[in-house]
Amino acid sequence: MIRIRRGIGALGRKVLTGAALCATSAAAWADRPWNFQTPVTPIAQQQYDLHLYIFWICVVIFVGVFGVMFYSLFKHRRSVGHQAAQFHENTVVEVVWTVIPFLILLFIAYPATKTILALKDTTAPDMTVKVTGYQWKWNYEYLGEGVSYYSELATPLAQIMGQAPKDEHYLLEVDHPLVVPVNAKVRVLLTAGDVIHSWWVPAFGVKQDAIPGFVRDTWFKAEKVGIYRGQCAELCGKEHGFMPVVVEVKSKEDYDKWMGEQKKLAAAAADDPNKVWDQAALVARGEKVFNANCAACHQAAGTGNPAAKIPALVGDPVVMGPPNDQIHVVLNGRNAMPSWKSLSDTDLAAVITYTRNAWGNKASAGLVQPAQVLAERGK
Amino acid sequence: MSTVTPDQLGHGHDDHAHGHPTGIMRWVTTTNHKDIGTMYLWFSFTMFLVGGCMALTIRAELFEPGLQIVNPEFFNSMTTLHGLIMVFGAIMPAAVGFANWMIPMLIGAPDMAFARMNNWSFWLLPPAAILLVTSLFVPGGGPSAGWTMYPPLTIQNGMGMDLTIFAIHIMGASSIMGSINIITTILNLRAPGMTLMKMPLFCWAWLITAYLLIAVMPVLAGAVTMLLTDRHFGTSFFNAAGGGDPVLFQHVFWFFGHPEVYIIILPAFGIISEILPAFSRKPLFGYASMVYALAGIAILSFIVWAHHMFTTGLPTAGLLFFMYATMLIAVPTGVKVFNWLATMWRGSITFETPMLFCLGFLFLFTLGGFTGLVLSIMPVDIQLQDTYYVVAHFHYVMVAGSLFAFFAGVYYWIPKWTGTMYDERLGKIHFWSSLISFNVTFFPMHFLGLAGMPRRIPDYAQQFADWNMVASIGAFWFGLSQLIFLYAVLKCIFHKGEKAPAKPWDGATTLEWTVPSPAPYHTFETPPVIK
16 A cells, blocks of 8 residues: 555656646657657657657647537537527538548648658668567677677566566666667668567667568667667567567767677687597587487487488497598488588587497597597598 | 337236247347347446456556566466457447347337347357357466467467357357348338438448448458468468468458457447437438448448558558558548537537437547547557557547447437436446546556557556556546446336336437337337338
8 A cells, every 4th residue: 555655646746747847848748758758760750750740730629629519518508598400411511621631631641651761761771680589588680790699688587576676677678788889770680580579669769570480671770879778569478578678879989899899709609629628528518419410310329220221320330430430421421311511510529429439339539529520521 | 019018018028929938038039139139238248347357457467567466478368358358249249239229229120130140149149258258267378369369479379269269250150140130121121211311320330330240250250260270280371481471360350450440439430420419409410421421431441451560561652551541531530520519519418428428439539539540650650559559549449439339328228228217317427437537547558658668568667657557546446437337227127217208318309219118029010101
């Protein structure tokens, strides 16, 4: 009850101060919780202006029409003794009130059309980001930069469940926001991995559905450095309310610095084929690679499938023989076995090392390093 | 007929010695349009309460930020079933209930054209309702992809979704049969001398609505059948991996869905057009243009569907076409509003409860119309699509629009139905309480949407907390207000009130007021002649 009362009290104060502010300054409109968020892109600014323009047209018509109605309700009451007239048509009046609304619509349609043409123009971008929606997170991929990462809700569960006080950006905070440079035209390609999501940043005036199996595009050009928050706008399952969109707009220099760091991180995360591994680590990794790629035919226990002419790897002469022969077979395939060149040197070294040590195999050269695979790949 | 005493009629006995069943079997086997109309209206009110409880569950969870009452999955089921139940279980059957009760009496017909099919149209509804409600209790939970049922999310739902699909099939069959019945009745059973352009406007509204229903219910049935086969039989209508397209569903659904919006509102327009002249004591202004406006709205409704899909990434030409077509709807709708105002102008107006609900309708429906115009502007819609602004908009047109018109209709005709006047004081309390609480609930949702709160979320950011609290308080107030309505109606049914004369409204001119109150079980066995 106390919480409710406090809420209502705060509300009252906000209504009062809000009313005072919006009466005095148009700029204050933008920061009240009853209009669009302050726009930071040209398109969002146009939407903002367009909305207010139509809003005031509606207000004028509304006041006019219902002014007439309330005048009639007041003056033409039976209780003030008004006698009913019996007219029931007037062609001139009827034509007039059909044509005038049509003309008003033309005045609305013209600026709206201009904005549509502008917001659909995704040509000549400065950079392109591919956004993929998943249940329930976003993936951002900087095309041509080799940088890609996921962006998930950062609000702790305890806050949602009411076990901890909610912080300022409750439900609108993520671990890794999308980062873009200021004043750059960013083209956004959207798709989804499971169901339809919708990527929405109110301050940018961008809302575009992400549709699985299709790619759609949109664009924005943020003109002010800052952090902008939005949410998924299309029902996408139980965590739909918990997949915010956060975009951090940085100055060009800060952005370049950030991008440089991201590239270094990406390079560090990739496997270095010259790294020297110890046998236990490679065997552990190799087991995973084997089960994911090889076990379908050779079986998890390495027994093969004699009926399908798939050899057992237990005691197999190639597995037990010189490493280079086995690397050659794995890289290039043999008979029914396909080439596995698509796997990385480290994965191939791991899976080969695994087969040479698993199921009782004790090959003489039990450890194969990624560098050996790399060398064989080059032949 | 003239020898029948009102007492016998009041208990609904047949004045002919047909040996009709009594008790429950009377209702199961009845082919009487008045009995069937009554059942439709009670069914509708029951579903209104069920759907209303779901709405209150939603509002309770949204009372403050955080998850307190339900889990997100159940929350999604609530929004989904609230929508489906209110649209298919509450509003549409209420409109058909009015059609059953009033169309034969308004055109001087003895009954509906296909009386036995009429019985069947109604009795399909309870099984459909049971399927919808029990979907909450099956493994996997109720449908939770929203009433719009967009795939691929729908494909992930449990078997509750299958029950929903079957329920929609059944309700669609019921609607189509009801529509065939209404069209046939209106076209063939009008009293001698009643030309189409002399028909009460409610009949015109329903004639056009019925054609809309026949045109689009099969489209919905097709859409949900494709969902069903995608779910269980390996088809890929809406699955890109198999050559389909998830957006195809949205096109098909909204090709049904937009006319559906007018299916919901046109009968309400009809009711308003009967009541406003009666309490203004003046003929309806611009009858012919009212008919043309109804037809114009109906035709436009087929070419505007993609305005529900402005954020899916339509081509520029598509955006412009659907924006212009949508804006055009403002013209015939404006004509209707202006005609209603002109009907009141220089009338002799009184403010009984039916009139109050009409005025509430006029004021708030027009407000909903304006937000509709705002939403039709595609660049603005980008910001508002799938936000609480849309929720506010469609509740203004469906609750303050259709529902208020139906309340007006009940208060207007209940003296004819029961033979007892409703309690004017209760009616007025019901009106003012509903009007104020409705606005407390839904007006702040405009602000929430503008400020950026998406719809269909069980929890929200802190800046949305204040208005959500207001909306939740309003919602419970609105819900409780409807118990006043129930009480007022029960008082009439149990004859606790003034006895109604044949024509309690001095401004009313239509045929139903020429028969006694309550209306005899059979009316107009000999057709009246219209001059």
